[in-house]
Amino acid sequence: MPDSTPNEESCVGSPAHKTTPPGSPSHRALEILSTTPPGSPPSLRLSLLSLNKPDTLKSTSNPTSKVEGNVFAMDKKLRQNKPRLLLMGQRRSGKSSITSVVFHKMPPQETLFLESTTRIQKDSVRSFMDFQVWDFPGQLDYFDPTFDTTEIFSEIGALVWVIDAQDDYSDSLNRLTTTIINLQNTFPHINVEVFVHKIDSLNEELRSDIYQDIVQRVNDDLSDAGYINPNITYHLTSIYDHSIFEAFSKVIQKLIPQLNTLENLLTVLVNNCGMAKAYLFDILSKIYVASDSGPIDMEVYEMCSDYIDVIVDITDIYGYERSHNVVLGEQMQEAESSVTVHDGTMIYLKEMNRYLCLVSVIKNDEARDKKGLIDYNCHIFQDALNEVFARNWEKDKAVTNGNGEQQADADANADAASA
Numbered sequence: 357m358p359d360s361t362p363n364e365e366s367c368v369g370s371p372a373h374k375t376t377p378p379g380s381p382s383h384r385a386l387e388i389l390s391t392t393p394p395g396s397p398p399s400l401r402l403s404l405l406s407l408n409k410p411d412t413l414k415s416t417s418n419p420t421s422k423v424e425g426n427v428f429a430m431d432k433k434l435r436q437n438k439p440r441l442l443l444m445g446q447r448r449s450g451k452s453s454i455t456s457v458v459f460h461k462m463p464p465q466e467t468l469f470l471e472s473t474t475r476i477q478k479d480s481v482r483s484f485m486d487f488q489v490w491d492f493p494g495q496l497d498y499f500d501p502t503f504d505t506t507e508i509f510s511e512i513g514a515l516v517w518v519i520d521a522q523d524d525y526s527d528s529l530n531r532l533t534t535t536i537i538n539l540q541n542t543f544p545h546i547n548v549e550v551f552v553h554k555i556d557s558l559n560e561e562l563r564s565d566i567y568q569d570i571v572q573r574v575n576d577d578l579s580d581a582g583y584i585n586p587n588i589t590y591h592l593t594s595i596y597d598h599s600i601f602e603a604f605s606k607v608i609q610k611l612i613p614q615l616n617t618l619e620n621l622l623t624v625l626v627n628n629c630g631m632a633k634a635y636l637f638d639i640l641s642k643i644y645v646a647s648d649s650g651p652i653d654m655e656v657y658e659m660c661s662d663y664i665d666v667i668v669d670i671t672d673i674y675g676y677e678r679s680h681n682v683v684l685g686e687q688m689q690e691a692e693s694s695v696t697v698h699d700g701t702m703i704y705l706k707e708m709n710r711y712l713c714l715v716s717v718i719k720n721d722e723a724r725d726k727k728g729l730i731d732y733n734c735h736i737f738q739d740a741l742n743e744v745f746a747r748n749w750e751k752d753k754a755v756t757n758g759n760g761e762q763q764a765d766a767d768a769n770a771d772a773a774s775a
């Protein structure tokens with residue numbers, strides 16, 4: 357199983373120097389572009405301290421019943437283990453294409469040559485959060501007594517049901533509702549995410565009709581079976597545009613316990629820097645982990661997502677090899693880049709750690725002229741972010757000598773082997 361972790365060495369190091377160290381008087385920099393009263397402490401840190409508490413999947417009810425026991429087990433396992441995304445649906449609906457495009461950078465056209473999946477394909481994704489993606493063969497009946505359904509569904513983060521919108525989807529809907537009904541007894545809290553897929557060749561009107569039809573039929577079937585307001589989210593997707601990344605982002609975000617914290621941090625950053633929008637992206641998959649509280653503009657999102665490709669491509673060609681054991685001294689370790697496009701909009705990208713990068717859009721003239729300040733604020737944001745995740749890779753980073761990196765790689769290989 358390939359390790360989908362982005363390679364730290366593929367990042368471009370900016371020749372710029374680190375700005376004023378935290379704790380210096382210019383900590384007030386955050387306030388210069390903001391309405392925060394002078395002298396306030398950095399609000400990013402305050403947000404972090406007040407919000408950095410796991411707040412999902414808590415249950416105080418009696419764990420003796422089977423269902424409640426499962427909720428507890430899921431809660432515990434999701435925190436300790438890698439949550440699983442199960443990709444299910446009919447044959448040729450596009451499941452393997454989705455994992456190949458999102459997690460393996462396969463160009464969409466090449467999915468035409470993918471062979472049908474015959475056994476469960478398990479991908480282990482190592483990133484800001486480790487998770488697994490299980491691609492099920494379309495014909496598999498996982499409620500067959502020979503399958504251990506508890507084993508399959510117990511550590512599940514989300515069930516992603518892929519429907520080919522260009523085909524007759526009646527059978528797929530029947531299987532979907534049967535699956536949900538079967539799971540209701542043992543795992544009632546599972547997130548079901550329905551991808552109404554292959555919408556690229558459908559016009560707007562047809563997309564909307566098919567979407568409505570699917571939602572209606574699933575709701576009707578489930579309410580006939582006695583389930584009102586099932587926990588299902590629908591997404592219109594295609595591997596030929598950004599919609600599949602957008603949909604996967606939404607699925608992954610539900611699994612991040614720190615999502616509220618991240619969104620608050622980004623909102624503070626955006627407000628203080630005069631940014632129009634900011635996204636925190638997973639560099640390898642281009643899934644966005646969080647964004648500020650402003651509305652999502654697909655055009656801006658696509659621009660930010662494309663910009664990551666530009667930087668990663670340039671890095672592949674011109675980036676330098678970083679030796680694990682060399683101290684970089686004053687030089688910034690993070691990639692950083694900005695470009696101003698035809699309408700004066702600035703796109704600003706900054707690597708946050710080996711997995712995540714911040715991409716923001718700045719339209720405000722005053723803000724654009726104060727890039728040094730934005731750099732500084734992003735450093736504060738970076739510190740806060742790394743505290744939120746407080747992960748092993750940060751410990752590795754701190755160990756600039758010794759074998760920290762090799763140990764991390766060994767861990768990665770061990771994980772991949774066991775997956």
Ligand SMILES: Nc1nc2c(ncn2[C@@H]2O[C@H](COP(=O)(O)OP(=O)(O)OP(=O)(O)O)[C@@H](O)[C@H]2O)c(=O)[nH]1
Nearest residue numbers: 448449450451452453467468472473494554594595
């Ligand atoms: N037009 C279009 N075709 C797609 C899209 N996604 C996948 N396909 C095509 O759908 C076909 C089947 O895709 P697969 O990914 O192999 O389907 P699968 O669900 O994994 O199939 P099984 O392995 O048999 O279960 C391929 O020819 C893909 O190129 C999409 O978004 N739009």
